[in-house]
Amino acid sequence: MAASRETFGGKLAAVLAMAGSAIGLGNIWRFPYLVGQNGGAAFILVYLVACFVLALPIFFAEAVIGRRGGGNTFSAMEKLAPGSAWKWMGLITVAAPLLLLSYYSVVGGWSVDYLFKAVTLQFTGDTSGIFERFITSTWEPLAAHTVFMAFTAAVILAGVKNGIEKFTKITMPLLFLLIIVIVVYGLTLPGSWKGVEYLVRPDLSKINVNVIATAMGQAFFSLSLGVGTILTYASYMRKEDNVVAAGTYTALSDLLFALLAGFAVMPAVFAAGIQPGQGPGLVFDTLPYIFSQMHGAGTVVAILFFFSILIAALTSSISLLEVGVAYLVEEKGWSRKRSTLVLALASWALGVLCSLSFGPMAHVQLLGKGFFDFLDSLCSDWLMPLGGLLFTLFVGWRMSKADVRDELTNGGTCNKRIFGAVYILVRYLAPIGIAVVFLSNLLL
Ligand code: TRP
Numbered sequence: 001m002a003a004s005r006e007t008f009g010g011k012l013a014a015v016l017a018m019a020g021s022a023i024g025l026g027n028i029w030r031f032p033y034l035v036g037q038n039g040g041a042a043f044i045l046v047y048l049v050a051c052f053v054l055a056l057p058i059f060f061a062e063a064v065i066g067r068r069g070g071g072n073t074f075s076a077m078e079k080l081a082p083g084s085a086w087k088w089m090g091l092i093t094v095a096a097p098l099l100l101l102s103y104y105s106v107v108g109g110w111s112v113d114y115l116f117k118a119v120t121l122q123f124t125g126d127t128s129g130i131f132e133r134f135i136t137s138t139w140e141p142l143a144a145h146t147v148f149m150a151f152t153a154a155v156i157l158a159g160v161k162n163g164i165e166k167f168t169k170i171t172m173p174l175l176f177l178l179i180i181v182i183v184v185y186g187l188t189l190p191g192s193w194k195g196v197e198y199l200v201r202p203d204l205s206k207i208n209v210n211v212i213a214t215a216m217g218q219a220f221f222s223l224s225l226g227v228g229t230i231l232t233y234a235s236y237m238r239k240e241d242n243v244v245a246a247g248t249y250t251a252l253s254d255l256l257f258a259l260l261a262g263f264a265v266m267p268a269v270f271a272a273g274i275q276p277g278q279g280p281g282l283v284f285d286t287l288p289y290i291f292s293q294m295h296g297a298g299t300v301v302a303i304l305f306f307f308s309i310l311i312a313a314l315t316s317s318i319s320l321l322e323v324g325v326a327y328l329v330e331e332k333g334w335s336r337k338r339s340t341l342v343l344a345l346a347s348w349a350l351g352v353l354c355s356l357s358f359g360p361m362a363h364v365q366l367l368g369k370g371f372f373d374f375l376d377s378l379c380s381d382w383l384m385p386l387g388g389l390l391f392t393l394f395v396g397w398r399m400s401k402a403d404v405r406d407e408l409t410n411g412g413t414c415n416k417r418i419f420g421a422v423y424i425l426v427r428y429l430a431p432i433g434i435a436v437v438f439l440s441n442l443l444l
Helices: 011-022 025-037 041-069 073-080 085-119 130-136 139-157 160-187 193-200 209-222 229-235 243-271 281-293 296-331 336-356 371-398 401-408 419-443
Strands: none
Touching: 011 160, 011 229, 011 243, 011 296, 025 041, 025 085, 025 209, 025 243, 025 281, 025 296, 041 073, 041 193, 041 209, 041 229, 041 243, 041 371, 041 401, 041 419, 073 085, 073 229, 073 296, 085 130, 085 139, 085 281, 085 296, 085 336, 085 371, 130 139, 130 281, 139 160, 139 296, 139 336, 160 243, 160 296, 193 243, 209 371, 209 419, 229 296, 243 281, 243 401, 281 296, 296 336, 336 371, 371 419, 401 419
């Protein structure tokens, strides 16, 4: 089977696809509002540490399993630990991405709809209540969710090389360019420097356990960890590629992009005299107001902005769908087309419930949460940390150190000096850090 598997065309392609998965709604939509809710620069500081001490080791763990095992979570685990129960971890990694995709596609749909709103000049007049009206309605968000899922399925149908690789190679550089244009524009607004200050001058008294746990959770989400996405992508990497370098570049570009998104949003928020701690509505509620205040240029900036979110979301959603498709194709012998259509449809159906949970189905609650929030919490607070914990335990304690070294150093040809430190992070620090996330989710 190994011979027939597709691989990425090279290291750049692999990094772009991984960065494409990492950079998404987590960066543009989630990161800015979390910064606003958790104390600005202080949160960013904690987030930096969480990325490199907690998240990156998990990335390495997944990459080691994926490339060495040469397959999806089931087959990779079965190959590395034959006959053990570890392969059943595959269940988390097939289910969690599909659950995630269902509500991710709903927010992806919001960006489709907002792009449409921007193009049709709907951000020029009074925008108050625009987000509330939109998400509580029935058909408009559903239609947008459907369009977003259809785009996602179309890229996956085209395959790894022609679909994922081509798409991300074109869109990722474009995305950086667009966001930089928006940042530069935002900085020209009068009063925007207050937003810059908010992002760079940390008030350390704002740091508490909750802020730390939130930052760790965000690092997980943003780097696409714990649910086998990175594992699956790493299995498409060639043996001669350096996974430590790929992980580091991915984490750096993900971080850079989150910061750029922060600088695209916060200065504009401060310039408009709006409170930064709005929560999830920050991008979809606050920004349209700001765009409407910019007169002529507002529409152009709005189009650029929501187009950027849409691209970023798509390169992530395709990675979510690919995990399940790889599983069905390789383990169950399904065709790529059938796997894609069945999984996209299942995820779409769940997404319908998520979308409706803001409006007509708001009264249906699971454990005190609407369907959307329930799935988000299930994935971000539980399944991803659980997956991350098991991956690091597997690599740190179940695999032999010699095998891990062989994989991370490409048979002793690179990363020899840093291997010791990386190994300690994977074996000790990351599992302890994840345990902290768990405990705080349980207790807080
Ligand atoms: N990282 C993406 C974002 O920030 C979301 C994502 C894609 C993801 N694939 C994932 C999150 C796998 C967790 C696991 O938007």
